[in-house]
Amino acid sequence: MTDDQALLEVRDLRAGYGVSRVLDGVSFRVAHEAVAIVGRNGMGKSTLCDTLVGLLRASGGEVVLRGERIDGLAPERVANSGIAYVPQGRRLFPSLTVDEHLAMLARRTRGKRWTPDAVYELFPRLAERKKHGGADLSGGEQQMLAVGRALLLNAHVIVMDEPSEGLAPTIVDVLVDAVHHLVDQGVAVLVVEQNLRAAVRMAHRQLVMVSGRLEAEFAGDELLARPDLQHRYLGVGGHELEGEYR
Numbered sequence: 001m002t003d004d005q006a007l008l009e010v011r012d013l014r015a016g017y018g019v020s021r022v023l024d025g026v027s028f029r030v031a032h033e034a035v036a037i038v039g040r041n042g043m044g045k046s047t048l049c050d051t052l053v054g055l056l057r058a059s060g061g062e063v064v065l066r067g068e069r070i071d072g073l074a075p076e077r078v079a080n081s082g083i084a085y086v087p088q089g090r091r092l093f094p095s096l097t098v099d100e101h102l103a104m105l106a107r108r109t110r111g112k113r114w115t116p117d118a119v120y121e122l123f124p125r126l127a128e129r130k131k132h133g134g135a136d137l138s139g140g141e142q143q144m145l146a147v148g149r150a151l152l153l154n155a156h157v158i159v160m161d162e163p164s165e166g167l168a169p170t171i172v173d174v175l176v177d178a179v180h181h182l183v184d185q186g187v188a189v190l191v192v193e194q195n196l197r198a199a200v201r202m203a204h205r206q207l208v209m210v211s212g213r214l215e216a217e218f219a220g221d222e223l224l225a226r227p228d229l230q231h232r233y234l235g236v237g238g239h240e241l242e243g244e245y246r
């Protein structure tokens, strides 16, 4: 596989809940890079994440990871094939310490690039909190731990659903740096973000989801400079979104 080939390719993906169709033919490619998906609430971004990682079954289309179809596989097999998921809300165990969370996955890390020590090097703050339980961690520390767990799966692609949600700006900076570091290390990142500024800083390419379809793509900070497009695609200025796209 060469660098310009897609690590992840999604073709005409369709999925929904019962009779309600949410993803209505989603296609995109992710190479060795970070790509952001932005869009208003309820447009299908989390549904896309769940479908990519096998938590929701696609009703049509294909998900191809490094040349192999992974749609239709159970979530554990998707994880083993090289996509790790950092879900919205982080889903940690309140009674386990940081060390215990990472040790649970350490068995899989022998001889691999990512180990608990490498995670502590990436997030020194977590190293300081090794013995603390999940319930004692701040939102930012929980997010770092959730990313650390995903890294220990030694994934080729990490899917993150709204990682900056509820985090202080300085912690968002840590996450932005972490995403760049992961890309430098050869990991592709697909990040769903409500925070446009964070999305733009994490990912050079931003794809806009509208009603279960990808309607537009922007590069760099093009979208930040265009309030008209933000209004059109993201509903900025709409009462329910005021302040989210900051």
Ligand SMILES: Nc1ncnc2c1ncn2[C@@H]1O[C@H](COP(=O)(O)OP(=O)(O)OP(=O)(O)O)[C@@H](O)[C@H]1O
Pocket (backbone or CB within 6 Å): 017, 020, 022, 039, 040, 041, 042, 043, 044, 045, 046, 047, 048
């Ligand atoms: N478990 C579910 N059962 C039925 N409908 C669902 C379920 N989860 C989401 N939906 C619906 O699917 C649509 C897309 O939701 P989704 O959460 O994917 O959007 P989103 O873009 O991630 O928005 P948000 O940022 O609010 O999570 C919405 O209409 C939502 O109500």
